[in-house]
Amino acid sequence: MTVQQIIDGLINGDLPRAIEIFAPELILCAAIVLLLLVRMIFGVQRIPACWVALLGTLVAFTGVFAQFMYLKTDLSITGVADTPVEELAARLASAYHLTPEGVGSVGGFFTDLLMHDQFTLFFRLGLLLFVVLVIALTVLTGIPDNDDGPDFYTLLLGSTVGMMLAVGANNLLMIFLGIEMMSVPSYAMVGFLKGRRQSSEAALKYVVYGAGAAGVMLYGLSLIAGILGTLSLPELAGHFVTVMHGETFGPTNAAAVTLVLGIMMVLVGFAFKLSLVPFHFWCPDAFEGAAAEVGGFLSVASKAASFALLVRFLLAFSGPEEVLHGLRVFLGIGLAVIACLSMTLGNLAAYTQTNVKRLLAYSTIAHAGYMLMAVSALLIITDAPATEGWTRSQIFYQSARAVEGLMYYLAVYLFMNLVAFSVVAILRNETYSEEIDSYNGLVHQNPATKLLCLAMLMAMFSLVGLPPFGGFFAKLQIFTSVLYAADLHWSMWVLLAVAGANTVFSLVYYLRVLKAMFINPEPEERRAIQTPALVGTYIALIALPIFLLGASPLQSDLTDTANYVARTLFR
Amino acid sequence: MNEIALEGYLGIGALLFVCGVLCMATKRNGIGVLMGVELVLNGANVNFVAFSKFGTLGLDGQIASMFVIVLAAAEAAVALAIALNFYNNHLTIDVDRANELKG
Numbered sequence: 001m002t003v004q005q006i007i008d009g010l011i012n013g014d015l016p017r018a019i020e021i022f023a024p025e026l027i028l029c030a031a032i033v034l035l036l037l038v039r040m041i042f043g044v045q046r047i048p049a050c051w052v053a054l055l056g057t058l059v060a061f062t063g064v065f066a067q068f069m070y071l072k073t074d075l076s077i078t079g080v081a082d083t084p085v086e087e088l089a090a091r092l093a094s095a096y097h098l099t100p101e102g103v104g105s106v107g108g109f110f111t112d113l114l115m116h117d118q119f120t121l122f123f124r125l126g127l128l129l130f131v132v133l134v135i136a137l138t139v140l141t142g143i144p145d146n147d148d149g150p151d152f153y154t155l156l157l158g159s160t161v162g163m164m165l166a167v168g169a170n171n172l173l174m175i176f177l178g179i180e181m182m183s184v185p186s187y188a189m190v191g192f193l194k195g196r197r198q199s200s201e202a203a204l205k206y207v208v209y210g211a212g213a214a215g216v217m218l219y220g221l222s223l224i225a226g227i228l229g230t231l232s233l234p235e236l237a238g239h240f241v242t243v244m245h246g247e248t249f250g251p252t253n254a255a256a257v258t259l260v261l262g263i264m265m266v267l268v269g270f271a272f273k274l275s276l277v278p279f280h281f282w283c284p285d286a287f288e289g290a291a292a293e294v295g296g297f298l299s300v301a302s303k304a305a306s307f308a309l310l311v312r313f314l315l316a317f318s319g320p321e322e323v324l325h326g327l328r329v330f331l332g333i334g335l336a337v338i339a340c341l342s343m344t345l346g347n348l349a350a351y352t353q354t355n356v357k358r359l360l361a362y363s364t365i366a367h368a369g370y371m372l373m374a375v376s377a378l379l380i381i382t383d384a385p386a387t388e389g390w391t392r393s394q395i396f397y398q399s400a401r402a403v404e405g406l407m408y409y410l411a412v413y414l415f416m417n418l419v420a421f422s423v424v425a426i427l428r429n430e431t432y433s434e435e436i437d438s439y440n441g442l443v444h445q446n447p448a449t450k451l452l453c454l455a456m457l458m459a460m461f462s463l464v465g466l467p468p469f470g471g472f473f474a475k476l477q478i479f480t481s482v483l484y485a486a487d488l489h490w491s492m493w494v495l496l497a498v499a500g501a502n503t504v505f506s507l508v509y510y511l512r513v514l515k516a517m518f519i520n521p522e523p524e525e526r527r528a529i530q531t532p533a534l535v536g537t538y539i540a541l542i543a544l545p546i547f548l549l550g551a552s553p554l555q556s557d558l559t560d561t562a563n564y565v566a567r568t569l570f571r
Numbered sequence: 572m573n574e575i576a577l578e579g580y581l582g583i584g585a586l587l588f589v590c591g592v593l594c595m596a597t598k599r600n601g602i603g604v605l606m607g608v609e610l611v612l613n614g615a616n617v618n619f620v621a622f623s624k625f626g627t628l629g630l631d632g633q634i635a636s637m638f639v640i641v642l643a644a645a646e647a648a649v650a651l652a653i654a655l656n657f658y659n660n661h662l663t664i665d666v667d668r669a670n671e672l673k674g
Contacts, residue, residue, distance in 0.1 A: 003630065173635045180642050184649050191653050200660040201669045203653045208604050208666060211646055212595050215611030218639060219588050222618035226581075229627035231635065285672040 006111055018109040020102035021116045024063040024124065025164050031056025032157050039150045049149030050139045053157060057135060061128040066092035067103045068121040072564065106568075108170050112232060115170035115312070118565040122407060123167040123308045127301055130414050131160050133542060134297050137418075140535050141425045143291050144192065152192060156297070159185040163305035167312075172221045172231040175309060179217065179269060182302055183210050189297070190290040202289020209282040213272035220265025227258045233316040241321050249326030256323070263331065266313070273306040274368045275361075277341040284349075287361035292428060295357055296421030299364045303371075304410045310375060311403060315569070318383050325385055329489065332379030335372055336495045342369030343502040350509045356424050356434050359509060363463060364417070366506060371409050373495060374478045377485035378402040380492060382570070388488050396570055398484050403566035404559070405477035411558060412462065412470035415545045419459040422539060423452050430529040436513055441522030448531035453517045455543035460510040462546045465503055470549030473559075475503065580621030587614030601654045601664040605647060612643045 019026070031053060038047050069089030098104065106117045114120075135153070138144065144152040162181025169175045187210060191203025225231050228239040243255045251257060268279065275283035287295040314331065317324055346366030353359040382399040384390055390398075424434060431438045443453040462471035479496065486492035548554045587610050594607030616636040623632025658664050 173631070173638060177638060177642070180646065184646055187649050187653060191656055194656055195660070197660045198672060200653070200657045201672055204601060204657045204666065204669050205672075207650045207653050208595075208601065211605065211608040211650055212592075212611070214646070215591065215595075215608050215615070218612055218615040219584075219618070222584075222615040222622070222635075225628055225632065225635070226618060226622035226626055229622075231628070231631045288672050 014109060014111060017102045017105070018114075020097070020099065021067070021109055022114075023096065024060040024067075024128070025161055027060040027063060028056060028157050028161050028164075031060075032154050032161075035150045035154050035157075044146050044149060048146055049153050050135060053153035054132065054135045054139070056157065057128060057132050057160075061125070061132055062092055063096055064121060064124045064128055065089070066096050066098060068118070068125050069093070070098050070103055071106070071118055071121065072561070113171045113174050114165070114168040115233075116168065118568045119308070119312075119403075120168040122562070122565045123304060124164050126304060126411060126414060127160060127163050127167070130301055130304075130418070131156065131297075133418055134293065134301075136538060137296070137422050137425065138293050140532075140538055141293060141422075141429055143293055143425070148192070152189070155185040155189050155192075159189070159297075160301070163301055166305045167308040169309055169312065170233050172225055172233070175266075175313060176214075176218055176221055178309065179273060179306070180214060182305060183214065183273070186294075186298055186302060189294045190286050192294065193291060196289075198289040199291075200289075202286045206282050206286040209272065209279075213269050213279060216265050217269025220262045220268070223258060223262030223265065227255055227262065233312065236316045237319040237321075237324055240317070240327075241319065241323060244323045247323075249323045249330075256327070260327070260330065264334075267334075270306055270310050270313075271338065274303055274310070274372070275365050276338050276368055276372065277345045277365065280342070280345070280365045283365055284358045284361040287364075288355055288358045292357060292421045292425035292434070295360070296418055296425075299360070299421070300410075300414050300417050303364070303368060304414070307371060307375070307406060307410060311378070311406070311569075314375065314379060315382070320383055320385070322385070325383065328379045328382070332376050332485075333489070333491050335376040335379065336491055339369045339372040339376055340495060340498045342366065342372065343499060344369075347502050347506045347509070350506075353509070354436055356436055356439070356513065357421075359436070359513065360417070360420055360424070363506070363510075366502065367413060367463070369502075370475065370478060370499060371406055371413075373482050373499060374402050374406040374409070376495065377478075377481040377492065378406075380485040380489050381481075384488055390488070396567075398481065399570055400563060400566040401477070402481040402485075403569055404562040405474070405481050407562040407566065408477055408558060409474035411562070412474045412546065412549050415542055415549070416459045416462045416469075416471060419455050419539065419543050419546065420463070422542065423456045423459070426452065426531065426535055426539070427529075430531070431526075436516050439513065439516045440520040442517050442529075444522050445526075445529055448536055449529050451536050451539060452531065455539045456517060457514055458543050458546050460514055462550070464507050464510050468547070468551035470546050470555070473550055473555060477559075577621055577625040580617055580625075584614045584617035584621065587611070587617060590614075599665050599667050601657065601666050602651075604666060605650050605654070608650075609643060609647065612639055615639065 035049055035052050038052055066089055070093045073086050109116050159182050162178055166178025166182060169178050187203060187207040190206050191199055193199040228236055230239050247253050249256050271279040317327055343366050346362045346369060350359050350362035378399055381395060381402060384395055428434055442449045462469035465471045465475040482492050482496050486496060549558060591607045591610030591614060594610060595604050598604050616639055619632040619636040622628045654664050
């Protein structure tokens with residue numbers, strides 16, 4: 001493709017549609033510019049940066065919500081709204097001037113560099129919801145202070161834009177740009193408490209590991225691009241089949257070995273972002289050194305975006321050909337091994353921790369392992385050859401179920417981790433400590449601490465996967481997917497057994513925190529903990545979904561939505 | 572003048588990559604580690620440009636390498652700022668001395 005063709009293509013049709021789809025990201029970019037200008041013109045005292053950031057993300061959130069509902073409810077076709085939610089969505093859609101040719105038509109935009117579909121929209125929606133909640137938390141806990149606010153929110157929103165680009169990536173170059181755009185601001189965010197020794201050490205470790213992993217990933221991408229002769233994700237599978245010239249997939253074929261090497265190098269970059277063993281070393285240090293708010297943001301947002309990107313990247317190699325099946329099974333088993341290691345190491349290391357943030361970091365590593373199980377099962381199931389005895393509709397249904405499980409898990413994980421890190425942040429402001437011992441007997445002090453302890457209890461029981469909380473159903477779905485995948489490959493039985501044993505074992509260290517809060521006696525001298533009503537309301541508000549997503553009609557609503565989105569991925 | 576084949580460029584790229592990884596693994600100085608990262612990124616860049624000249628990648632490879640150059644500059648700026656902040660707090664940029672967080 002020549003430059004002239006690209007420019008012609010942009011002007012003659014792609015651009016108006018692309019701008020319409022890309023509007024929420026542009027709003028975030030405008031908010032970033034506004035953040036910097038407001039400080040210059042009015043100063044930070046008259047207009048605090050947090051309100052500008054909150055307003056920008058809320059507007060962007062409504063924009064993505066309108067886009068998602070526009071596609072989901074077929075508003076683009078019928079134009080009729082039945083329920084109050086659809087009514088609201090229809091209003092928003094007309095406010096944002098959504099058109100059937102623009103947001104209504106699924107497919108690549110910006111010359112196919114980015115992908116616009118339900119899967120992308122689901123993750124953009126979740127990410128923006130999460131960022132709104134994180135900004136609300138930072139307003140309540142007062143990190144960052146008023147002077148540093150514009151810098152912090154600029155980094156936060158910049159990182160979010162990167163994540164939103166990453167979940168829509170449809171090109172190898174966009175994968176790298178997305179990963180880097182979400183990483184670089186987060187390095188600075190980890191080191192945001194400049195004067196603290198721990199914070200600067202955490203940032204240095206994070207940036208050194210991160211830059212190294214990004215370099216290895218880029219080299220892998222260059223190998224894939226070179227051997228397949230394309231950067232476009234949808235073309236990768238077809239080019240691979242052509243390059244193989246009908247030979248079988250194996251260690252004696254040069255093209256296959258080079259491609260697997262390239263993919264493994266790219267997976268190093270992913271494993272770093274997802275904090276999977278053996279690329280997890282940065283995670284506990286970064287979380288301990290950074291503020292709890294930043295830790296919460298990194299543990300959920302960058303992980304969700306990376307998982308979406310990972311699914312998209314690996315599904316680029318789907319197709320009925322035998323060589324592609326060989327590649328997928330190889331990768332599926334490789335990811336299963338990494339998932340087993342991450343779960344086991346994360347849970348074992350968490351057992352000996354005394355710092356709550358560090359414990360949560362290891363729990364994050366373990367949970368990345370659980371979620372990776374869904375990706376591994378997906379690779380085994382999707383486009384399995386007919387010789388395995390599965391019908392086409394069965395394969396379609398079960399692949400969608402695997403993606404659905406991952407999406408449901410991430411949605412619940414958003415709330416449980418946010419609650420856990422919020423409680424840590426709020427208690428840090430009161431007790432100046434993040435050690436488990438400092439939580440001794442908190443539940444007995446006053447109603448506010450009772451609420452905090454109860455929220456922590458819900459978050460931790462859900463993290464273990466106990467019914468009736470959301471975490472139980474999330475785990476159940478992923479385990480079911482792996483069980484079906486075990487029908488196709490025996491290694492999935494091992495994965496299932498390891499995951500089951502880990503779930504039981506993880507109960508022990510979560511209970512240690514809860515034991516400190518609920519059972520251990522209160523220390524003699526402790527200053528009274530005062531929690532403003534607003535903070536209590538916030539905690540109650542974000543803890544409630546953990547319960548609702550497990551034991552209310554919302555559970556089936558989210559499952560249906562996730563299922564609808566997952567099915568569109570395999571159309 | 573003799574034409575250099577694709578293998579020559581890929582060899583240079585691989586050499587840069589290996590040098591970069593060795594540099595990242597063995598250097599104790601924080602700035603040295605960052606120099607290793609630059610070598611790795613530029614090794615990939617040589618690959619991209621070579622594949623666009625000899626393979627079917629076309630202009631895409633050139634564009635990719637230009638984006639990577641810009642990104643490498645941005646990443647280096649942030650990394651150097653963090654290294655400076657580490658120096659201010661610890662009076663050293665020896666990465667082995669970053670050992671207070673552990674467990």
